[in-house]
Amino acid sequence: MITPKYEWKKQDLPEKENIDEIATELGLSPLVTEILVARGQDTVAKIKRFLEPTSESFYDPYQLFDMQRAIERIQDAIVNEEHITVYGDYDVDGLTSTAIMYEALLQLGADVDYYIPDRFQDGYGPNKAVYARLLEQGTELLVTVDNGVAGLEAITYAKEQGLDVIVTDHHELPAQLPPAYAVIHPRHPKGDYPFADLSGAGVAFKMAQAMLEEIPEDFLDLAALGTIADLVSLTDENRALAKFGLVALENTLRPGLLALYELAGLNEKEITEQTVGFTLAPRLNAIGRMQHAQIGVELLTTLDEERAQELAKKAQALNAKRQEIVEKITTEALAKVAKAPGHLVDVVAGTDWHEGVLGIVASRLVEKTGRPAVVLNLANGEAKGSGRSVEAFHLFDALDGHREFLESFGGHHMACGVTVLQTNIEKLQQILDTEAKHQKLDQAKVQALAIVSSLSLSEVDLNLLDELAKLAPFGTGNELPLFEINDHQVVSAKAIGKNNDHLRLELKNGATEITALAFGVKEELPELLQAPADIQFVASLAKNEWRGQVKPQLLIKDLSLAEKHAKVVIERKVKLTQEMFLRPVTYGFFNPQLAQKLRPHLPALAQCLVFDKNLTTTDLDELVLVDLPANLTQLEFVLKRVRPKTMRVHFYTKKQEVLLPTRAEFGKVYKLMQRYQKITFPADLAALAKTCALEDDQALLILKVFFEAGFVTINKGILSFNASAKAHRLEDTPSYQSQRAKQQVVATLLKSDEETLKHWLSARS
Incomplete structure (x- = not known):
């Protein structure tokens, strides 16, 4: 199991009321406008000043x-x-x-x-x-x-x-x-x-x-x-x-x-x-x-x-030499940390450690462990070096009251320089561990990572990159936007780099193919390469230019690989009863209207979770899937984000059967429209269905497909046959594909036996 280094926290985006108006006036995308407004640039004038500074x-x-x-x-x-x-x-x-x-x-x-x-x-x-x-x-x-x-x-x-x-x-x-x-x-x-x-x-x-x-x-x-x-x-x-x-x-x-x-x-x-x-x-x-x-x-x-x-x-x-020395000392320092576990703050010391790079080494330790670190060089009876901290631990305050044990000291919240006698290194460790407890570092949450929103892989393109580039230059106070990337298939995964310490993922969603890179993950690579399809990650968007071609790519900021421990309980329902909602667990809904209707009837301690595109990674004790998703992709997205110990599935729906009209049935309606040329819609729908021996909803679906294919037009309630329409594959129309997706949902989630369904859900959770 690989857990995230940060707490993935969705940015509180502003209400949409003025976003479209501001975006239209400035010629910006709604997403970029939302980011700007959320960062305090909440008027047209402020945004203009921010995007285009002047003298x-x-x-x-x-x-x-x-x-x-x-x-x-x-x-x-x-x-x-x-x-x-x-x-x-x-x-x-x-x-x-x-x-x-x-x-x-x-x-x-x-x-x-x-x-x-x-x-x-x-x-x-x-x-x-x-x-x-x-x-x-x-x-x-x-x-x-x-x-x-x-x-x-x-x-x-x-x-x-x-x-x-x-x-x-x-x-x-x-x-x-x-x-x-x-x-x-x-x-x-x-x-x-x-x-x-x-x-x-x-x-x-x-x-x-x-x-x-x-x-x-x-x-x-x-x-x-x-x-x-x-x-x-x-x-x-x-x-x-x-x-x-x-x-x-x-x-x-x-x-x-x-x-x-x-x-x-x-x-x-x-x-x-x-x-x-x-x-x-x-x-x-x-x-x-x-x-x-x-x-x-x-x-x-x-x-x-x-x-x-x-x-x-x-x-x-000098930079090449610095890099070499940093790598060497970092490796030695990590080994020392591993031999002395149990500290809230890591204090490590070594001989002939170059003092000029110890701040970098301390930062590396913090990145690897998530704990503050002080790295010291031993020479002439003294230990001199640098410390780096995390947001939850004020390093300067921790040491400022103990100057009697320090030969020299200076710094601030997140960093310090310190010199102690070699005989006082153990005392320094004790002081920092004690101060860490006083500051409740052991109870602190991991540092939050601000995520702008979730993006489908298919939404990542050069146009989006060009829009985001308007916010540059990025840095403190104007951070590079990070996104949780969803709806993708991992085509391949491999280790790359001189020392095979980076990860390269080839991702795909339909026609969209994008590379994602994770740097400095050497220790996690064996697990990541074993189950790449289960990797969840947060990334920034960048351009990759190679041999004259420019493509978008993802630079992974943080990732996780969760173990699969969900216990799946199959309890499919054909109707809703009060007994289904008595326990104080989390009830998940794909249909927001159904959630709104049932929310007042849930127990006081129960949670109501509506699955939308902004769903973040969540750990739960028990999740009840109340209703059916619109398609299997929607369910797979939820299973990647929500990680329950127990998953109970009801998959309630009024319609237990979803049929696709046959080609012959499409042909009957086509010939009828060709013959009559016009019908009044929806008044004549029932008569058309009866003539063609179809259910009303089947006839309605066929007419929707014909409309999307251009075979019919509609104007003021009159449905007219279009004799000049070009040939079109009916299977490519949105309504046909939506109905086929519903059919797949029913076949997979309602018609399969319990063991098959358990295996399907477990493989994707």
């Missing part, structure tokens, strides 16, 4: 508190030829923030350089020792980017030494701000900036906008890199930065980025947020993870193509 989407930078003061100080420094140092950070947001600020100051003629802290020597953020060195080297004004608000000690020292510091940052605000000359922060307690979620690169961009007195389009590529890579909310001003910035990335002239594109095999005209998140950002991050990140800024800012190639190759090589 007006960028707020006045002087709305940021202290901006005027900061700009005036920088202008004084330039006029007085003071030496300015931009003090950045070693991740993508820090590197791009530094590059933006550095280039903006260069454009103004400043005497400026930059400094990126060494992850291993300096740590994160302001550093008193580094500030002292910069002072010795002649720095007269320090501008921090993507850091600084937590640098109380270092900035106090700088002030005492006569060094002005301008802080630009976006991280969590401490209780006491540092005594900087100016603090530029979108959530400054004395400020009132309209958008609080700028990245470090976004704040640097606003500074550049103020310094250059225009929207600095030359920096949009860098701002998009930092904004997308830092996983800040891609709404409001960040959406404008990302949307315009992605266009800028497609047209960038930066030699360093172009060299990275080439080495990564990217088409520069097809850069998306996925490209940034999964291809460009890891390469830039690898620089600071594996060595000093100073060359990262040089890569982004150099105009020397030869140097750009050299630096890009270095980034590429």
Whole structure:
């Protein structure tokens, strides 16, 4: 049995009242409009602003508190030829923030350089020792980017030494701000900036906008890199930065980025947020993870193509090395976790584990286990590393009250950096397990996964993909839409990838054939390949371009493979009685009108479940199938979604027989219509049926089939024979197919013996 990693939760879509009206006015599909409205874009004006940002989407930078003061100080420094140092950070947001600020100051003629802290020597953020060195080297004004608000000690020292510091940052605000000359922060307690979620690169961009007195389009590529890579909310001003910035990335002239594109095999005209998140950002991050990140800024800012190639190759090589090290440590860490089960939080430590990648390894452990993890490297009597958490466990709060056992510590809800003595590792494990119980982590539900709606495989096409693409770029606050995919047959399933750790499913529904991919499922592959038809999954939609052909494909986000334990009890009914509805179980209905009629007569603790296309995966103790489905496909869909321990089937219907007219009977009615040319409908229906020796409903079905085939027309109650109608297969008409489906339902569910029916239901549940 493979259970989902997440709780599949259907998004609460808005009422349909205004959806069609908004969709029509904007030329959008109802589905995309529903998604937008559910995400707060609930008017035509809001949707227009969201879908098509303009220059007006960028707020006045002087709305940021202290901006005027900061700009005036920088202008004084330039006029007085003071030496300015931009003090950045070693991740993508820090590197791009530094590059933006550095280039903006260069454009103004400043005497400026930059400094990126060494992850291993300096740590994160302001550093008193580094500030002292910069002072010795002649720095007269320090501008921090993507850091600084937590640098109380270092900035106090700088002030005492006569060094002005301008802080630009976006991280969590401490209780006491540092005594900087100016603090530029979108959530400054004395400020009132309209958008609080700028990245470090976004704040640097606003500074550049103020310094250059225009929207600095030359920096949009860098701002998009930092904004997308830092996983800040891609709404409001960040959406404008990302949307315009992605266009800028497609047209960038930066030699360093172009060299990275080439080495990564990217088409520069097809850069998306996925490209940034999964291809460009890891390469830039690898620089600071594996060595000093100073060359990262040089890569982004150099105009020397030869140097750009050299630096890009270095980034590429460091990323490959980083991937190799991450895989090795993750394997070792998982083995250690397996040997020490029973913890609510996993603490693992190893020798010679590269400290630059331990945050990634911790994230991998969380993905695999669903539990928070702290991963530590052992060296010189200390254990130093990183932690990653889940939504239900506040990692910072868990450790903040135990600093006496920690050599160093910092972080937030979902992540931390920590150093302890090796002798205190066991104590750290005890603290985290105890705090996890206090926070009731053991009672927490798994993280919810928002699902937009259910889709039939046949609904997935390029038109839908083009509609959804209007919502891009996707990210935090504007998540990539996920769908539960139904109504498909698994044609084939196989393991793929260099290490056979991914799954490829070939799916089919009628003429629709689509590939679905699940990545990183190596441990589950044996079970998945044994019963691929029973896989249920949630996926995003994507395009697969290969040899000039573009096809839709599914990227599986989460999946499950349930064991079959349903006990099937056959109790077919020809009429409804009160005794059928006495027990407090779940009663399932295919006919919503019947459900509405019987709902008031169900016991107080009973559940009434109406089967529709939005049915989600549900576990039940007992399910009673009250009535017959319209077709077997409808029933199979329900059996894949609802997983009862006991399934009791009544399959009530008034009609126990469903007949299809023979070809001879179709012929009789055809000849009669050909002879009389016109009949009054429905007044003459009974006479027509009697003449042709048919039941009224059989005659009605034949006339419906003839109408759909074009053999007859109807106008104001007059049914007329159409002599000019083209030949048409009657079996292809909707009414014929619907009747045949009903016939199959009766044959399979009502006429089969109990053992055959039990086997049929069990095989599909």
